[in-house]
Amino acid sequence: MRYAETGYNLEIDLSSGNIERVESDPGLTELYLGGLGTNAKLLWDRVPPETEPFSPDNLLIFSAGLLCGTPAPGANRTIISTYSPQTLFMAFSMMGGFFAPELKYAGYDKVIFRGKSPELVYVWINNDKVELRDASHLQGKGAVETETLIRQELGDPNVQVAAIGLAGENRVYMASIEHGRSSASRLGIGAVMGDKKIKAIAVRGTKDLNIARPAEFMEICNEVMEYIPERDGNPVPGVMPILAGLGSPKEMLIHDEKWHTENFMWGNARTRQKNYWTKDVEEKWKETQESVRTRLISCYNCPMKCGAIVSVPGISRYMMKCFSKLTYTMAAYSDLDFGFRIAQRATEYGVDGFSMPQVMAFALELYEAGILTDDDFPGMPSDNEGRFYWLLDRIVRREGIGDVLADGVYWAARKIGNGAEEYDHNTIKKHEQLPLKLSMLNPIYFLMWATGEKINITQIEGNFPQAPFPTMEEKEAFVKDWIHVPDEKFKDYFLKWELRGENSFPYYPTPEATCDIVDWQETMHYIDDSLGMCAGLSSFPLKPPYHIHNFPKLISAATGIDIDKDELWKIAKRNRTLIRAINVRKGLRRADDKPPENHWKKRFPELEEQLLNAYYNLKGFNEDGVPTKESLHDLNMDYISEDFEKRGILKDEQSDEES
Amino acid sequence: MSKVMKKVKTIKIDLEKCNGCRACELICSAYHAEPKYSSNNPARSRIRMIREPLQDVYLPVYAGEYTPAECMGRDKYVIDGKEYEECAFCRASCPSRDAFKEPDSGLPLKCDMCEDEEVPLCVKWCIHDALTYEEREEEVEEEVMVEEIETGLKSLVDKYGFENLVDTVARLSQKEK
DSSP states (O other): OOOSSOSEEEEEETTTTEEEEEEOOHHHHHHHOSHHHHHHHHHHHHSOTTOOTTSTTSOEEEEEOTTTTSSSTTBOOEEEEEEOTTTSSEEEEEEOSSHHHHHHHTTOSEEEEESOOSSOEEEEEETTEEEEEEOGGGTTOOHHHHHHHHHHHHTOTTOEEEEOOHHHHTTOTTBOEEETTEEEOGGGHHHHHHHTTEEEEEEEOOOOEEOSSHHHHHHHHHHHHHHHHHHHTSOOTTSOHHHHSSSSOOTTTOOOOHHHHHHSEETTTTEEOTTOOOHHHHHHHHHHHHHHEEEEEOOTTOOOOOEEEEOOTTSOOEEEETTHHHHHHHHTTOOHHHHHHHHHHHHHHTBOTTHHHHHHHHHHHHHHTTSSOGGGSTTOOSSHHHHHHHHHHHHHHTOTHHHHHTTHHHHHHHHHOTTGGGGOOSEETTEEOOOOOEEEOOHHHHHHHHHOTTOOGGGTOOSSOSSOOSSHHHHHHHHHTOTTOSSTHHHHHHHHOOSSSTTSTTTOSOHHHHHHHHHHHHHHHHHHHHHTBOGGGTTSSSSOSOOTTTHHHHHHHHHSOOOOHHHHHHHHHHHHHHHHHHHHHTTOOGGGOOOOTTSEEEOOHHHHHHHHHHHHHHHTBOTTSOBOHHHHHHTTOHHHHHHHHHHTSSOOHHHHHHO | OOEEEEEEEEEEEOGGGOOOOOHHHHHHHHHTSSSTTSEEOGGGOSEEEEEEGGGTEEEEEEOOOBOSSOOSOOOEEEETTEEEEGGGGOOOBOTTOSTTBOTTTOOBOOOOTTTTSSSOHHHHTOTTSSEEEEEEEEEEEOOOOOOHHHHHHHHHHHHHOHHHHHHHHHHHHHHHO
16 A cells, blocks of 8 residues: 555547556655655656657646645645746646545556647546546636536536646746646746647545654654744744744735835836835825735645635635736736735736736837837836736737747847847846845845746745844854754754845855755745745745654654654755756756846855855766766666766766766 | 422524534444444434535434324425425434435434434534533433334334234244344
């Protein structure tokens, strides 16, 4: 019997309509856990790097994490992987909600799509019965609307649906996959789903999911459940409200947006409004938020209320989480009411709330600069808000200039030319980033922005405080119950870290300490993404309920595979290295590992090179950012170095010695 | 029949506080697995969430008595502008719906308030207090408790007929020998 996982994947060939239930290799669970780890292994094994994202040979994998469907609170995430049309590297975007547990109860760990359907279809997975159904009546429908229509059609309110909107159907690079209050938004996975002509996946499961050592497993789950209210009721002092507790930033609960509105950039990641958060703004925004927020809601088996049902008068209800209430608002220099209104349309279209507003703000900058002209914007309204709606409608339909912009800032800038490239100032690896422009280089964030394979900072940062605390008393109070550190040295790094003077940015933390801090944070994210654990209870907040000391026990008790702390760390490193290897095979090198030029005003090229070298060294990459033969061997992935040698990415040892 | 004091276990359900996470369903199914916590399957849960997020409908319902026949009428309630099927509030394991039946056998499920635990686990895992536990004493007429086995058998009689059931039991007991 298999524990925690079902042991079966669903293989669907959309071109032929062939559907198979295939047993997975339990040995892979020991090496890569599940979720992101085993997704990456499938991509490495089955999709050669020459495969175009929109080729029928590209895979689109929906995976439940290893612990999804078990009582481990917060284990509910679906990890979706493919090759990205935007970055041309591996895309892995994730969503919470109810999809992954339902898939496990239906008897599958993953749904693996290959090929392309001739007509628009939706997939109906009802335990052992799986079918491709005509979706022509859903063509052009909103993502949220589609979920409702499918549930009605199937006559079962317990069906869980993940769907694309118009943006996905039209292969817009910012297209998301929407599911209730959740969405997998980044890196264009919705476009790949649309390219394969899958409008939605509906799943219902009523089977058992087994636990290997129940008593041991429940002991940790109960501890976690007791710790959550205790920790969340005691916010970390001196940290901004949205980061002081647990969960993903509580944007739906908290109305105080002083920090975001005054520190993040408005427009095309362009302007900082230092004194924006006045009493008037605060009152107005608070009223807006409270009037539209119907209920705070959660994902499956999680007590954190990171999402909300949003009911704006005059438009249909939708659900929202986290930061998208501000991305449109700030890109358009508008207010919160506009943010909630346009996000409803954007959610139905199914687009990434990070990238889309920046693309639109970028287009309007080009218009102001005369690089794009009235001819490109026929009939566009003159007010800012109206322009955003106008652009949104055109981009998701790929109409006129919308067709160019639908490929995202990087590709659009190159297609438009005539100096437009200069306005692409906030992308990493061709992907739009948070609108942050800061002063002094932060070595920790430098490495995370530069090297993160996720290309999204909120999914890399986490367990280490973002800034030093002002006094020694505060620092000592913080480290007192900091049991989460993998090693005591992290407390030392933190205690010595200061706002000013010798032990401050950019030379402190030292490159070595910086690498350790990045390594810890990154490792926790890679563990979460294999388990399907929400970062909001683990790798993202300070002092979370899950950490490197209780995860091994939890995983061992759930799966029956005995894993200790060192082994778990090694698995996370293996997964991280595997994804690097996939991207290296797609052409990723050191030159790609860099944050936007203007991310910080004060840059230190020599130090930055030093940081990158130290990081590569720790990770077992060579100076070009390619995993070395030795490190691949240590991680049981000789198959990668063999492939690299065949392709000339790594030279074999003999020629290494000669050179 | 004589009067006796009976401890009545109740769960108070506050719909406004529900965050819709379904932890109640999950932990119920885990607790009632054999052996305890060895498997998870909300379809076996004795509490079910009726969830319509876009209508803001969040309604936990507990499994009560088994009934062999469905009701004649199906009314609807409108509360605070939200529409609920009458069945939404019904605790019965009933032929009209899938809820409160073992997914494999179709046998009825009934909430037992997690007998061995201090409080029912759905309550323990609902940290937002949408579910809270209350006990009170009540004077009631002494009654013969219908055993779980009898409830199960009754439903099988309804489903397959008395004769078929007796034949099957006889055949099984032959095999056992």
